[in-house]
Amino acid sequence: MKALLRYLPLVLLAVMWEAAPRLNLVDARSLPPLSAVAAAWWRLLIDRDLASNGLSSLGNLTAGLLLGVVIGAALGVLMAWYRPLDDLVHPLVKALYPMPKSALIPVMILWFGLGAGSKIASIFLGCLLPAVLSAYNGARGVDRVLVWSALAAGASHRAVLWEVVVPAAMPDILAGVRTALALSFILLVASEFLIGQTGMGYLISFLGEGGAYDAMFAGVLTVAFVGFLADRIFLAVMRRALIWRE
Amino acid sequence: MAGVTRFLMRSALIVALIAAWEIAARLHLVSAFLLPSFVSVARRLVADTLSGQLPLGLGLSLYRSLAGFALAGVLGIVIGILIARVKLARWFFDPLVSVGMPMPKIAFLPIFILWFGVFDQSKILMAAFSSVFPVIVAAWAGTENVERVLLWSARGLGASERRLLWEVALPAAFPQIMTGLQVALPIAVVTEIVSEMALGGQGLGGNMMQSMRFADSPGVFGGIVAIAIAGSALVKAMDLIRRRLLIWHPEAAAG
Amino acid sequence: MAGTEIAFEEVSHTYRPPRGKPVLALDRVSLKVREREFMALLGPSGCGKSTLLYLLGGFLPVEQGRISVGGRPVTGPGSDRGIVFQNFALFPWKTVRQNILYGLEKQRMPRDARLRRAQEFIDLVHLSGFEDSYPSQLSGGMKQRVAIARTLAIDPATLLMDEPFGALDAQTRGLMHEELLGIIERAPKTVVFVTHDVREAVYLADRVAVMSARPGRIKEIVETGHTGRPPPEIVKSREFIDKLDYLWDSVRQEALVAQTEKRLQR
Numbered sequence: 001m002k003a004l005l006r007y008l009p010l011v012l013l014a015v016m017w018e019a020a021p022r023l024n025l026v027d028a029r030s031l032p033p034l035s036a037v038a039a040a041w042w043r044l045l046i047d048r049d050l051a052s053n054g055l056s057s058l059g060n061l062t063a064g065l066l067l068g069v070v071i072g073a074a075l076g077v078l079m080a081w082y083r084p085l086d087d088l089v090h091p092l093v094k095a096l097y098p099m100p101k102s103a104l105i106p107v108m109i110l111w112f113g114l115g116a117g118s119k120i121a122s123i124f125l126g127c128l129l130p131a132v133l134s135a136y137n138g139a140r141g142v143d144r145v146l147v148w149s150a151l152a153a154g155a156s157h158r159a160v161l162w163e164v165v166v167p168a169a170m171p172d173i174l175a176g177v178r179t180a181l182a183l184s185f186i187l188l189v190a191s192e193f194l195i196g197q198t199g200m201g202y203l204i205s206f207l208g209e210g211g212a213y214d215a216m217f218a219g220v221l222t223v224a225f226v227g228f229l230a231d232r233i234f235l236a237v238m239r240r241a242l243i244w245r246e
Numbered sequence: 247m248a249g250v251t252r253f254l255m256r257s258a259l260i261v262a263l264i265a266a267w268e269i270a271a272r273l274h275l276v277s278a279f280l281l282p283s284f285v286s287v288a289r290r291l292v293a294d295t296l297s298g299q300l301p302l303g304l305g306l307s308l309y310r311s312l313a314g315f316a317l318a319g320v321l322g323i324v325i326g327i328l329i330a331r332v333k334l335a336r337w338f339f340d341p342l343v344s345v346g347m348p349m350p351k352i353a354f355l356p357i358f359i360l361w362f363g364v365f366d367q368s369k370i371l372m373a374a375f376s377s378v379f380p381v382i383v384a385a386w387a388g389t390e391n392v393e394r395v396l397l398w399s400a401r402g403l404g405a406s407e408r409r410l411l412w413e414v415a416l417p418a419a420f421p422q423i424m425t426g427l428q429v430a431l432p433i434a435v436v437t438e439i440v441s442e443m444a445l446g447g448q449g450l451g452g453n454m455m456q457s458m459r460f461a462d463s464p465g466v467f468g469g470i471v472a473i474a475i476a477g478s479a480l481v482k483a484m485d486l487i488r489r490r491l492l493i494w495h496p497e498a499a500a501g
Numbered sequence: 502m503a504g505t506e507i508a509f510e511e512v513s514h515t516y517r518p519p520r521g522k523p524v525l526a527l528d529r530v531s532l533k534v535r536e537r538e539f540m541a542l543l544g545p546s547g548c549g550k551s552t553l554l555y556l557l558g559g560f561l562p563v564e565q566g567r568i569s570v571g572g573r574p575v576t577g578p579g580s581d582r583g584i585v586f587q588n589f590a591l592f593p594w595k596t597v598r599q600n601i602l603y604g605l606e607k608q609r610m611p612r613d614a615r616l617r618r619a620q621e622f623i624d625l626v627h628l629s630g631f632e633d634s635y636p637s638q639l640s641g642g643m644k645q646r647v648a649i650a651r652t653l654a655i656d657p658a659t660l661l662m663d664e665p666f667g668a669l670d671a672q673t674r675g676l677m678h679e680e681l682l683g684i685i686e687r688a689p690k691t692v693v694f695v696t697h698d699v700r701e702a703v704y705l706a707d708r709v710a711v712m713s714a715r716p717g718r719i720k721e722i723v724e725t726g727h728t729g730r731p732p733p734e735i736v737k738s739r740e741f742i743d744k745l746d747y748l749w750d751s752v753r754q755e756a757l758v759a760q761t762e763k764r765l766q767r
Contacts, residue, residue, distance in 0.1 A: 006340065006341055007341045007345075008337075008341075009337065009338045009339075009340075009341050009342065010341050010342070010345065013342075030360055030361055088259075091259040091260065092259060092263070095260060098432075098474065098477050098478045098481055099470070099473075099474045099477065100432065100435065100436040100439065100473065100477060102436055102439070102440045103436070103439055103440075103451070103454070103469075103470060103473045103474075104470065105440075105443070106443070106454050106455055106457075106458040106466050106469070107466060107467070107470065109458055110279070110280065110458060110461075110463055110466055111280055143588075143590070144560075145586045145588065145590040146590055146592065148555075148558070148560045148578065148584065148586075148590070149584065149586065149590040149592075149651075150603070151559075151560070151577075151578035152558060152560075152578050152579070152580065152582060152583055152584045152652070152657075153580060153583075153603055153604035153607055153651070153652075153655060154579070154580035154604060154607035154608060154655065155603075155607055159607075164592065167592070167594045168592075168593075168594070170594070182348055182350070185349075185350035186350045186351075186352050188350070189350050189352050189353045190352055190440045190443075190444075193352075193355065193440075193443075193444045194443055194444060194455070200353075201353070204353065204356050205356055205444075207356075208356040208359065208360060213360060216356055216357070216360070217357065220353050220354055220356065220357055223350065223353040224349040224350065224353050224354070225349075227348055227349045227350045227353070228345055228348050228349050230348075231348035232348075243635075244593055244594045244595075244635040244636075244637060245593070245637060246637050
């Protein structure tokens with residue numbers, strides 16, 4: 001009940017979205033009524049446009065995100081644990097950090113052509129640094145008495161890394177993954193706008209160019225909603241994984 | 247002396263990387279297409295600067311980004327403060343912000359194109375739309391978290407509600423608002439550049455895409471260098487502004 | 502239980518902060534702890550007593566001097582020297598049982614034996630019923646009991662304790678004293694106990710080593726006049742009170758020196 005009340009403004013906006021174009025308060029071409037958008041969404045679904053492009057998007061997103069986050073987190077933890085690695089890699093990380101990764105999409109196109117490769121590469125690069133930094137900070141912040149307690153319990157140095165440092169750094173690592181998740185959606189859509197061929201971003205711009213605005217709106221809302229949902233789902237997963245906190 | 251040594255050590259890696267870049271290109275370890283030599287990129291940047299191409303592109307991109315950022319800043323602060331202080335505003339905006347925050351705002355670009363065309367307007371508004379959310383959240387949190395004790399003391403001294411807002415609440419919320427603005431700026435810049443890439447036209451992003459279409463890799467890489475430098479310069483500038491404006495804040499004394 | 506006598510020979514330690522000047526924390530400390538003795542390291546804050554303990558535990562490298570346990574030099578951490586820290590150092594993502602099982606898993610004990618032994622120690626420290634709780638759900642006293650159980654479960658020959666009851670309130674501390682003494686009475690160990698609380702030192706320990714202000718040296722070693730678990734009335738005895746006063750004064754002198762040092766440095 002409370003959730004309903006909280007999201008009531010959205011319901012009101014939906015009502016206005018339906019009413020305004022129908023009452024000619026806004027141009028129905030620029031803002032098709034919500035029901036028309038819904039109908040177009042349904043058509044996209046039946047025509048399998050949604051499925052094929054959606055799957056392509058999801059596939060590229062998952063690939064880029066997983067690669068970026070796993071490699072990034074591992075790198076971050078190892079950098080925190082082995083000083084020589086840190087000295088070597090850290091300046092590079094710091095130099096690359098302010099670089100907006102979406103600006104690298106044209107380079108990815110140059111290197112990997114117009115296809116899934118450049119999309120995945122762009123997403124990978126975007127997710128890498130947040131994962132590295134959050135894992136690094138998390139691992140560095142581990143209280144040394146935890147490490148010492150493990151050593152005094154008979155653990156080897158390597159065991160301590162995976163059995164103590166990584167779990168202790170998990171809250172930070174997961175926060176970094178959440179950031180990377182949001183960035184991955186942005187890079188996915190941006191790269192699909194620029195590279196095209198397939199995917200939700202491509203579908204949306206294709207529909208827009210073709211004048212099928214109600215379907216275009218349907219596509220945009222789908223992507224936006226999936227992005228929102230992914231964040232919420234991840235939050236729930238994060239809370240479950242970190243249930244041991246206060 | 248120690249400061250200079252550390253600076254030299256840190257730049258050592260960058261210098262080494264640039265040297266490696268140049269050597270790899272010279273030795274043709276990678277094709278000049280994939281990785282143009284550092285020298286050729288540098289030469290291109292100089293040429294573009296002299297011809298006016300780079301300053302024009304930079305200026306246009308900056309103009310659009312900053313316009314969008316300014317819009318987001320003003321709107322964001324106003325809405326954020328409203329949410330914190332007016333129950334109706336809070337009821338209305340809370341779901342919008344909480345749902346809108348994790349959405350990839352760039353997905354709305356085609357809608358902005360439909361409504362505002364393919365020129366400056368849509369790029370500016372797109373940048374504003376993307377960057378307004380962190381400002382709203384920061385202004386909201388900053389205003390809401392103003393220490394109650396601070397407000398009670400001021401009220402006790404007889405301050406009116408309006409004075410309370412302008413002379414106590416806002417200055418106290420300022421550090422957080424400033425942080426929100428600092429988060430929003432890079433978002434505005436990046437969104438604007440991506441919009442340019444998609445829409446074309448003159449600008450750092452637009453020029454980059456143009457170079458890419460002509461397989462002009464020194465142009466593409468030159469664009470990256472320009473964006474990177476412009477980006478860091480803006481971030482540094484914000485940092486300096488923050489330090490100057492927040493000189494009274496304890497964090498300034500600490501840092 | 503042969504070979505747990507501890508010998509510190511001319512141990513010095515320099516603390517090197519990442520920024521700033523190196524500081525001599527310990528200056529040629531020499532000390533012998535007998536087998537199964539309860540030795541308290543007493544001194545003002547900053548005197549290096551914890552550092553000495555960490556060196557003994559093998560967590561910090563011994564750069565100058567020599568530390569040996571049972572004649573063998575200390576080269577690193579090991580399960581023969583269990584440690585209990587002031588802030589408990591429990592693995593927050595593990596339950597009580599999982600925390601205690603950690604060391605047992607390292608010893609490659611078979612599963613059933615592990616679980617049984619862990620339960621034994623959970624019961625020993627009166628935490629039955631809380632096996633599946635997380636540290637964030639426990640009080641300070643309970644957390645410290647888990648920490649002690651975790652360390653004792655692997656049966657280290659030597660027990661190192663770094664102000665273990667410092668974070669607890671006075672009542673809980675008193676209860677923990679009795680529990681600790683009872684546990685040691687049942688399974689005797691060599692104990693090195695760091696504290697700045699004079700009363701705690703005199704009550705628990707057989708001997709008290711007073712450390713000087715930084716750089717830490719052994720100022721004097723005092724016998725407390727009792728070994729093992731003292732009868733509770735001892736705290737009212739003349740000898741106890743005299744020892745207390747004497748040591749209190751000794752530590753106080755060092756604390757004043759430390760404070761003057763700080764003022765001079767500013």
